[in-house]
Amino acid sequence: MIRRKLGEARTRYEQDVEAAIRRVPQWVGREVSYGMLVGGLNNRNWRIEIGGDPRRYFLKIPGEGTEMFIDRVAANEAAVNAHGLGIGPEVLFFDPADGLEVHEFLEGYRACTTTDFSVPQVQDAVLGLYRTLHGGPKLSLTKTIFDLIDEHLEQARMLNAWMPENLDWLLLYYEQARAAFTASGFDLVSCFNDPMPGNFLVSDGKPMKLIDYEFASTNERSYELGVLFCEMFFDEPKTLELIEKYYGSIRSDLVARVYVCRALADMKWASWAVVSRKLNDWDFDLQKYGVWKYMRARDLFLDPRWDGWLRQL
Structure with a gap:
């Protein structure tokens, strides 16, 4: 996985994720690095590391056209409920305007x-x-x-x-x-x-x-x-x-x-x-x-x- 620090974007996708990272209130002013994950069909998925934070995070940028199939607000409700039931990761940030989502990265899985x-x-x-x-x-x-x-x-x-x-x-x-x-x-x-x-x-x-x-x-x-x-x-x-x-x-x-x-x-x-x-x-x-x-x-x-x-x- 290619890892970059915030401000080192070289591709359009890296520019997109840096813009997304800057929208997460908990990360403002922090040292951030990121790398793209493989396997997403509908979206671009990224693993995020924050300086001084022992946890890593998963950031999802919704793909173009996916709004035809996906109600992002409903998806967030389901994810929050699942975490409450103990079967899904914790959701840290969600923007209903476009579905940008951050949750904990499940280590060891x-x-x-x-x-x-x-x-x-x-x-x-x-x-x-x-x-x-x-x-x-x-x-x-x-x-x-x-x-x-x-x-x-x-x-x-x-x-x-x-x-x-x-x-x-x-x-x-x-x-x-x-x-x-x-x-x-x-x-x-x-x-x-x-x-x-x-x-x-x-x-x-x-x-x-x-x-x-x-x-x-x-x-x-x-x-x-x-x-x-x-x-x-x-x-x-x-x-x-x-x-x-x-x-x-x-x-x-x-x-x-x-x-x-x-x-x-x-x-x-x-x-x-x-x-x-x-x-x-x-x-x-x-x-x-x-x-x-x-x-x-x-x-x-x-x-x-x-x-x-x-x-x-």
Whole structure:
């Protein structure tokens, strides 16, 4: 990591972070050094060191265009709540004008990988984090999975983003799911909504922590599990095992809710991908990712159990 002191900026990004550092009241007049961290998809992330301060800090500069997806005030509320619940880092500074955020740097922790999620102890720790988060205060922002998908579909239309030729067919099944959840009622709790492995931090002998609450909202509880199991490629036996661990039972209605939400998760992130492709020059094939996600949703829509799942919600 290249480290510079305040006043040594050489690139536009370094100029941006120096401007951000000067906005943090606690750091005015202090000796500050900084280095860019790798791994952020939507933002520029930096590790900050302050002369005479034993703690290091994490500074996030929101990326251009991310306001289309992210309510920064809601994200800050979620992060503050998570720290209060003991599952997230302390937030030191937040500017609601543009979402500039500073929190403690979690020393000794590393980000999980998809491989880590194959370890039963990691799976149990994730479910424990979710139980704590879901048992905490509801967030002011309510966005169900249907709100999230609708938002992306509208953005795709506005941006003239590429959409699959069978979108109308996919939307028929999507509307079936909406009608079924509306009829059965939502189980609304504070949800994280974004189980990218790097958002889960582990350290030997310390409890797992959850970071980056940008997509958090009050949402359907079973969606949290559906999107997690979807992203981690869990097979059916593992999915059933973890449903039982989380809920304490393996009732057919709970299984149905999670599986329908698993399909909705693919619809959500497929639609996010095709919109994101229009906003930035990503070093990642978002179009292929979106097509693959739509195909996975289609596979569940065509599962012979689909109609039965809807009736059991």
